[in-house]
Amino acid sequence: MGTTQLESVPEPKYWHLKTVLSEALDSEFSVGEILPNERDLAARFGVARATLRQALEQLELEGRLQRRRGVGTTVAPPRMGVAVGSEQHTWPGAAGDAWQPVDCTVAAPPPAVAGVLETGRNEQVHTVRRSRVTHGHPVAAELLYIPDFSVPDLSAIDAPSGAARARAVLRELQRLELEGQDRAVELGSARAEDAKELDRLPGAPVLVVTTRFFAEGRAAAVSVATYRADTCRLTFGDSGGVEIHHDPERRAS
Amino acid sequence: MGTTQLESVPEPKYWHLKTVLSEALDSEFSVGEILPNERDLAARFGVARATLRQALEQLELEGRLQRRRGVGTTVAPPRMGVAVGSEQHTWPGAAGDAWQPVDCTVAAPPPAVAGVLETGRNEQVHTVRRSRVTHGHPVAAELLYIPDFSVPDLSAIDAPSGAARARAVLRELQRLELEGQDRAVELGSARAEDAKELDRLPGAPVLVVTTRFFAEGRAAAVSVATYRADTCRLTFGDSGGVEIHHDPERRAS
Numbered sequence: 026m027g028t029t030q031l032e033s034v035p036e037p038k039y040w041h042l043k044t045v046l047s048e049a050l051d052s053e054f055s056v057g058e059i060l061p062n063e064r065d066l067a068a069r070f071g072v073a074r075a076t077l078r079q080a081l082e083q084l085e086l087e088g089r090l091q092r093r094r095g096v097g098t099t100v101a102p103p104r105m106g107v108a109v110g111s112e113q114h115t116w117p118g119a120a121g122d123a124w125q126p127v128d129c130t131v132a133a134p135p136p137a138v139a140g141v142l143e144t145g146r147n148e149q150v151h152t153v154r155r156s157r158v159t160h161g162h163p164v165a166a167e168l169l170y171i172p173d174f175s176v177p178d179l180s181a182i183d184a185p186s187g188a189a190r191a192r193a194v195l196r197e198l199q200r201l202e203l204e205g206q207d208r209a210v211e212l213g214s215a216r217a218e219d220a221k222e223l224d225r226l227p228g229a230p231v232l233v234v235t236t237r238f239f240a241e242g243r244a245a246a247v248s249v250a251t252y253r254a255d256t257c258r259l260t261f262g263d264s265g266g267v268e269i270h271h272d273p274e275r276r277a278s
Numbered sequence: 279m280g281t282t283q284l285e286s287v288p289e290p291k292y293w294h295l296k297t298v299l300s301e302a303l304d305s306e307f308s309v310g311e312i313l314p315n316e317r318d319l320a321a322r323f324g325v326a327r328a329t330l331r332q333a334l335e336q337l338e339l340e341g342r343l344q345r346r347r348g349v350g351t352t353v354a355p356p357r358m359g360v361a362v363g364s365e366q367h368t369w370p371g372a373a374g375d376a377w378q379p380v381d382c383t384v385a386a387p388p389p390a391v392a393g394v395l396e397t398g399r400n401e402q403v404h405t406v407r408r409s410r411v412t413h414g415h416p417v418a419a420e421l422l423y424i425p426d427f428s429v430p431d432l433s434a435i436d437a438p439s440g441a442a443r444a445r446a447v448l449r450e451l452q453r454l455e456l457e458g459q460d461r462a463v464e465l466g467s468a469r470a471e472d473a474k475e476l477d478r479l480p481g482a483p484v485l486v487v488t489t490r491f492f493a494e495g496r497a498a499a500v501s502v503a504t505y506r507a508d509t510c511r512l513t514f515g516d517s518g519g520v521e522i523h524h525d526p527e528r529r530a531s
Contacts, residue, residue, distance in 0.1 A: 040470060040480055083481045086467040104464060208514040210463050211357060212483055212507040214339040217293060227293055228336045230465055230483065254465040261461040261514060 039079035042072055046080055050089060050100055060090070060098040086230070088255055094226060104258040107164050109208070109250075112262075114236045116203040117153070117169055117246065118195030124155040124167060126191030134170045134247075141237055141244050142172050151176065153191045156222060157250070164257055165234075166219040167250040171198055175245040201240040209235045210259060219251045230254040292332035295325055299333055303342060303353055313343070313351045339483070341508055347479060357511040360417050362461070362503075365515075367489045369456040370406070370422055370499060371448030377408040377420060379444035387423045391500050394490055395425050404429065406444045409475060410503070417510055418487075419472040420503040424451055428498040454493040462488045463512060472504045483507040 060066065067077045081098060084090040091101040107113075113123050131149045134142070144150060150172045157165040173179075176197035184190045213233040220227040236248040252259060313319065320330045334351060337343040344354040360366075366376050384402045387395070397403060403425045410418040426432075429450035437443045466486040473480040489501040505512060 037470075037480055043481075079481070083467045086465060086481070086483055088464065106462065209359065209511045210485070210514070211341070211511040212339060212465065212485065214336045217290075227290055228296075228332070228339075230339055232463070232465065258462045258464040261463070 037079075038072065039076045039083070042070060042076060042080040043083045045070065046084060047089060050084075054100045056100050056102045058100050059096065060100070062097075085255065091255055101255065105159065105164070105256055106260045107159060107252060107257045108262065109210075109234055109252075109259045110262045111206060113157075114206070114208065114234070114248065114250070116199070116206075116238060117155075117248065118192075118199045124157050126153060126155050126188050126195060128154040128187055129191035129194055130154075130186075138170050138247050138249065141247050142170060143243070144172050148172075151179075151194050153194055155191070162256075163223055165250045165252045166222045167248055170247045170249070171245075175201060175240070198246060201245055203238060203240055204242070205239045207237055211235075212254070213251065215251060223251070223253050225253060225255075232257065232259060234259065290332075291325065292329045292336065295323060295329060295333040296336045298323065299337060300342060303337075307353045309353050309355045311353050312349065313353070315350075338508065344508055354508065358412065358417070358509055359513045360412060360505060360510045361515065362463075362487055362505075362512045363515045364459060366410075367459070367461065367487070367501065367503070369452070369459075369491060370408075370501065371445075371452045377410050379406060379408050379441050379448060381407040381440055382444035382447055383407075383439075387500075391423050391502065394497050394500050395423060396496070397425050401425075404432075404447050406447055408444070415509075416476055418503045418505045419475045420501055423500045423502070424498075428454060428493070451499060454498055456491060456493055457495070458492045460490055464488075465507070466504065468504060476504070476506050478506060478508075485510065485512060487512065 054060070061069070063074055063077055063081075067074050070077070072080075081090060085092060085098075088101055088104045090098050092098050112121075115122055117124065130152050132152050133139070133147045133149050134144070134152065136146075139146065139148070142150065150170050153169040153171065155167045155169060156163055157167065171194060176194055178200070179194060179197045184193045211233050213231050214228045215223060215225050215231045217227040219231070220229060223229075223231075225231075232252045232254045234248075234250045234252060236250070237244050238246040238248070240246075307313070314322070316327055316330055316334075320327045323330065325333075334343060338345060338351075341354055341357045343351050345351050365374075368375055370377065383405050385405050386392070386400045386402050387397070387405065389399075392399065392401070395403065403423050406422040406424065408420045408422060409416050410420065424447060429447055431453070432447060432450045437446045464486050466484050467481045468476060468478050468484045470480040472484070473482060476482075476484075478484075485505045485507045487501075487503045487505060489503070490497050491499040491501070493499075
């Protein structure tokens, strides 16, 4: 029965082309190589430009191709495994934290974050901007929302802005004892400032990891981290703490 | 400094439109409502069709809009939190398994899966197809790859195909004792048969969850599960097993 079902699925033209292109990438191209232009590719495979473009988009979603501004379409390197367990999304400011504080402002968070923090509709919170660098490349940009009640003794005059202010806020946050955290992953599109930091165009697909940190019986901070969806594969270790690279062929040093 | 940086980022036209559209969705439209056609929308906001389309694509990536075949573009309901912890991606066939076996074939797995299982390049493995249903909707389609060495006593004649065969394979797999598992999440595009099962067009963005199950000191099975990226937010509980809905405003009954 299953086989019959599969066979009855109409396969769009670009889908077949995608498979053919994917095989060509394996056999004829190497990582980083620039693909011929769309006109030449369409001619070679005997398809319309629109069909070609759909197939290229698929391959981009799957991480096989990268479109880079001013460069063109290149063959992507294998995706990098980026661990996003509790160790990497640790209580912000803890020793061994993988994130670098960049900036700190005070602003009203998005409605969904305000809902989690149970702050009022337009109540402002400390918004720490951090970035995560792996193998020398920025892999994620984060906005960390910390309400006043989580840092009650924060002095307003000490380090009023910038990275120094961010560090001061995180230092205060560390006074609370972390009781637990949970995480959600969803698809999003890169906001302009994240895109710039991640070297992508605004609107590029990203994986958004939202972490809720609990202390004193409530959500004490919320982290919204944006990972490049084209180059990253997010890995979650076992509860035993085992952390193994997903694909041995793709092991990064 | 941070503020200056933000202000110097050139904001594409569709980006501004996206923000304006997003506000209009909040204030003027309700969930499930069909949007006016592109021509009318472009006229209303005074933008080119191409700009409008880019903005709509962004909103679709962010889960605010859904494009449905034969219906048009509708306002999406809030994304559903789908737990993908060890409890939901349990040792396949265990009691309380959230997955329903659909079919079972024998085929050579994709190269990446063969690499993890350390099977030969064209060595065939049992390929169990399963689906996961939440709140009455299919949320994920899975291909579960099980090499012969994990089910050595499987009889070839007992239940040669279909769901019965799948159950027979899983029953045999349960003889092994699970030693650990790990998981990776990445962006992908829906294969034709997954797309059909998930009621999406082939190539639609999906979240691919790859789980490696370890037994007897090696990878004994690999699950590649495809979740709808438009409607699902994948949730990971604390190692303590706490599993709380991400966003209280979006709690589904």
